[in-house]
Amino acid sequence: MWRNILNKIRSLKPAQMIVVYYFIAIALSFFLLRLPGVHQDGKAINLIDSLFTAVSAVSVTGLTAINVSETYTTFGIIVLMFILQLGGIGIMSLGTFFWLIVGKRIGLRERQLIMTDHNQYNLSGVVKLIIEIIKILLLIEAIGALVLAIYFTQFYDTWGEAVLHGVFASISATTNGGFDITGESLIPYANDYFVQVIIIILIILGAIGFPVLIELKGFLSNKSGVFRFSLFTKLTTITFGIILLLGTILIFLMEINHRFQGMDWHEAFFYSFFHSTSTRSGGMVTLDVSTFSEPTQLVMSMMMFIGASPSSVGGGIRTTTFAIAVLFLINFARGREQIQVFNREIHLIDVYRSYAVIILAMILTMASIMTMMILEPRHSMIEVIFEVTSAFGTAGMSLGITSELSTASKFILMFLMFIGRVGLISFLFMIGGNNKKAKYHYPKERVIIG
């Protein structure tokens, strides 16, 4: 019987396997979060909310129907950190790591698996890549934790507390988990620019995409003076930067006479910059985002919908999808057939992929918004839109309605977080079944468009 199941798993396509593995990770996390000693005395939560936390942590989203600091023990918080690492590093990478540790050779099948998870196209060096991923992520987290723990000693009575808060904040920021054990995200540090800068750096390092970090490392350690960044790195980094900057400017301008009224320019700037970063998928806040005006909340929703870089801890349609859509539009209007950017041509299949991802993302989010509006008549439209895009972009910010939602709505959000983490391309290939080429052709016929 086990052999049968194993054979069935082996016959799955990589994209389908990814989904299976994520399911297993969620099941494991759910089990861990139900262990005795995880909940504070008398604070046991129901099964749905445990599942919700498990999905949210594996997908490093950060939406929760419960208050973490009031629900979990220190042991529970350590379990949560472990789940965030599972999600952040990627189950495939971690799996590879364990394989390496126990000395097994990585076969082509496992390589393909990892490849699909991080959407890499180059088969060679995948193993090296995964080790790099884990090394880099742990290094970033360790530095972040060290800096924050030392800094936090001034706020906490014991070293133990300072270290717990420092490590948790570092992991939560770097994995873009967005969870907090302060009970109110980073609002206690709303005027502490040092903490905010550290957190912003950690969030960006997690959300910018691992290939970018690896190329950056290659560039820094390169001595020949000739180093070419890949088209992907250029495209995703510049898009990431433009969205981050544009978001900061928009939030600043839209709230300067509203929420930021009477503030110093640097206060207003930091609030804008921090929450623009958070939409990249960080999910932490330094103020109650429900006090922003509706247009600002809508801008943030759109930014969360776009999300972070591919092969990062973030979700959404991803920066490259958005960039290719915009570049396609510009080139199409100019009557050009190819998208040329940075002296390179975008491959046609990638244009197709971006189209499929955008259409599917639109259908999924619109259907979710519609359904949740019907299910939650007490909540306003922007509250629902914000919640849905936050789940899909695995950002985890909320206008405060998560705990009041019906079970059906919670399942919708879990589905969106799952999809957001797995990525729409993997999801599409998963539901798509067998890749068959058409064996016959029909005559082509034009139709009238737009």
Place this chain on the structure above:
Amino acid sequence: MWRNILNKIRSLKPAQMIVVYYFIAIALSFFLLRLPGVHQDGKAINLIDSLFTAVSAVSVTGLTAINVSETYTTFGIIVLMFILQLGGIGIMSLGTFFWLIVGKRIGLRERQLIMTDHNQYNLSGVVKLIIEIIKILLLIEAIGALVLAIYFTQFYDTWGEAVLHGVFASISATTNGGFDITGESLIPYANDYFVQVIIIILIILGAIGFPVLIELKGFLSNKSGVFRFSLFTKLTTITFGIILLLGTILIFLMEINHRFQGMDWHEAFFYSFFHSTSTRSGGMVTLDVSTFSEPTQLVMSMMMFIGASPSSVGGGIRTTTFAIAVLFLINFARGREQIQVFNREIHLIDVYRSYAVIILAMILTMASIMTMMILEPRHSMIEVIFEVTSAFGTAGMSLGITSELSTASKFILMFLMFIGRVGLISFLFMIGGNNKKAKYHYPKERVIIG
């Protein structure tokens, strides 16, 4: 000097010419609406609202910042009917008609012009086509006017009044103008199924697309028994039908325990069916749509965004664009490279076009919603979304905020109505400048998507 201007116009591309002609039509309509005798005594309106009415009528949208029946004289109403015809039949077709009347031969340039307006790809038979368009439209309008005028005699004191109301309702429905001279759209006929059925038929005939009507005529007059409907006709008609049906079902289900509570099933059905039809671009209402629940209003907004068939009096991204996007997604998920439907293959260039139209439409409507939300803090998000999609889809329904909008918002709506009527493909080619093929190629490089 005139020769210079004429030469400049001649050097324009067809898509650019279309835009120029629409501008002229709006200017002419604006001038006509400022003629003495158009306004009732003491009911003169400001220039912005006249311009708004002109754009709304030329684009057969039906949004107005003023109450038509309380503002315009009978002469004004006749002027309005003339402008609706200008918009409905299409300025290009009308231009061709006049050329024919004065006996001039139609050159290739003029043919191309008409071709772009109705996005036809077959050059031959364009002149015949235009005559067909006008004949069919006038015939439909005449029959509708006759039926309605006779029926209306029971409600009005004089034959004159009944005829005026019958003719106006018929033109407003067939051109999908959506204007009314009752002061409250079709609400007076909310329980009159006869009037509603006639209006629904007229709206659908206008919005289904002229190529469909012409092929239908060909099919009906065909005696050989062998008649093949084009891929376009099949695709647009089936999509139109599915959206109409789905909209009816959704409105029915979503309002049955809300707005339709306590109503007979046939009443609820007719309200659902009528307002689903209206989103295709008809724009008339039999009840105050602001009394629907928010989810229903959002569904209607999405339906208006999709809009009617190409080469019809409707707007939006058009049915074929939507259909190709969905078909593309399904085929992509199945790993197929070509879209096969009705034993035909969709041309690649049409897939590209649909992508460009959807991205541009998303950017335009989202930017409009954002800006109007900032400009109109007194109005709710759904009111703004409904207004924007109604303008873009040239539907003309409103949750009642049009007259309270700022001048800036009115200009945004005018822009959207204009784009909605011209069509995004024409608009893209207009702003795109010269169609140049790339003279050199860069190496292709893959990037990671979604």
